Amino acid sequence: MITFKKIKLLLVNKVVLYLTTRYITYILLFVTTISIAVKLGPFYYGIWGFIMLLLNYFRNLNFGIPNSINILLVQSKNDKDLEARYVSSAMGLIGILSICIVLIAVYYYLCGGSIFEKYQMGNFFYIVCIIAIFQNVNNLFSMIYRVKNRLLELSIYQSATPVLTFVAVLVVKDNLLLKILLATYLLTNIFSFCFFLIRKQILFNVKLLWKETWKVLAKGFYLFIYNCCFYLMLISIATIVSIFYSVEEYGYYSFAYTLSNSVLLFLEAFNFIIFPKVIDKLYSKNEEEINRTITAIRVNYVSLSHGLMYMAYAVFPLFIYFIPKYQTALMGLNITSLSILLYTNAFGYNSFLMAQNREKLISKISGFALFLNVTVGLLLAWFFHVNYVYVIIGTMIGYFVFAYLCVYYGKRFMNQPTTFIDVMKDCFPISLCVPYFVAIIVSVMQISYLSFVPLLIFIVFNQSTMKEILKTGRRIIVNPNMIDVEN
Secondary structure, three states: OOOHHHHHHOOOOHHHHHHHHHHHHHHHHHHHHHHHHHHHHHHHHHHHHHHHHHHHHHHHOOHHHHHHHHHHHHHHOHHHHHHHHHHHHHHHHHHHHHHHHHHHHHHHHHOHHHHHHOOOOOOOHHOOOOOOOOHHHHHHHHHHHHHOOOOOHHHHHHHHHHHHHHHHHHOOHHHHHHHEEEEHHHHHHHHHHHHHOOOOOOOOOOOOOOHHHHHHHHHHHHHHHHHHHHHHEEEEEHHHHHHHOOHHHHHHHHHHHHHHHHHHHHHHHHHHHHHHHHHHHHHOOHHHHHHHHHHHHHHHHHHHHHHHHHHHHHHHHHHHHHHHHHHHHHHHHHHHHHHHHHHHHHHHHHHHHHHOHHHHHHHHHHHHHHHHHHHHHHHHHOOOOOHHHHHOOOHHHHHHHHHHHHHHHHHHHHHOOOOHHHHHHHHOHHHHHHHHHHHHHHOOOHHHHHHOHHHHHHHHOOHHHHHHHHHHHHHHHOOHHHHHHOO
């Protein structure tokens, strides 16, 4: 029974408020994506997708500095002076990265490039470079606020661009939309930069600190390789599609990827705020606590990710029906969704490897997975000349191998059995595997009227899991401070 006390508890719960603002933002983002796709059409949406691709490259080629700071601040949570020195070092490194972006802009001015001409970049590229500089600084700042669990500031930062973009789409005419969208990204990133500074949570020393700088860079290097390779699995496939296929086909691909990714964003919001606490828990030497934490993560994150994706998968055909310009994108949307879903299978074990300072190992795993991803993607596009929707199979293979190896080495370091069957029981249990392969069959055979079947199978196989997820949700509502690093 819902009481006034329970309602009040929800209204003052910082986790609930944060997730509520994020979910509202994601709904706006979802609606905005559809509106942009419809207003621009496949060709100009392909150009917008290419701009987003460039920003993704700039965001992920960051030497692992934000990720390094995230872990170092958690591990030095009781030493405020050391925290300030780490932040100072990270800011210096981001400054060097910004200079590199400026040099790239200079190179573009002097030499240009055929791929940029294909997507009609012109002066857009310089604005992209400015956005990228602010984007990298804001990403570092958000990691600092994340560790401090400052959810209000994070909500405002993460909502600024989607909200303003939504407003722009409503009021701007089609012929100006591309320029206004780019201007929106620039303004919101400048606003976020100023906002983070005004909130005064960024403490640092104004001098060069070689020891801390080297430590941030050393830890960040392998985390950079890991994150870079991990995210490049999708970005590289987007690049292959942008090169070997037409602008319109890339527009269809961008549409499919954006919608697929938006489904998992609902869980990424929760993952974002609990990550420091997860690292803190997995940094332990207590194997029992580590096992308990990993099990809880995989029940509440991996299983829920699959459930959410099958819910979206069931309504994709109905959704596409109302967007005539993208009727041919349904198969691409389905296969892309299923490919992206596989990266969640690594969650828990990849966090364990990071928390245990195994950055070098996890970077090798992601590098190998990226190699497979690019190799398969290039073979499919360049050698076999398949339809663009099948190129994403490279990512499907890459993510599966990445997840399998993370589970394998995680279990190995915990002295657990590592036979193929033992690893698969954790990496891809029957309860997740069966609905997944049914969804693949439905997608490839294009029998969209059976899109609800994977969801039904998932529900049948995961009833106890869903009950456990509800229990976890209740615990967080009652005690939101359980995600704080200090607790």
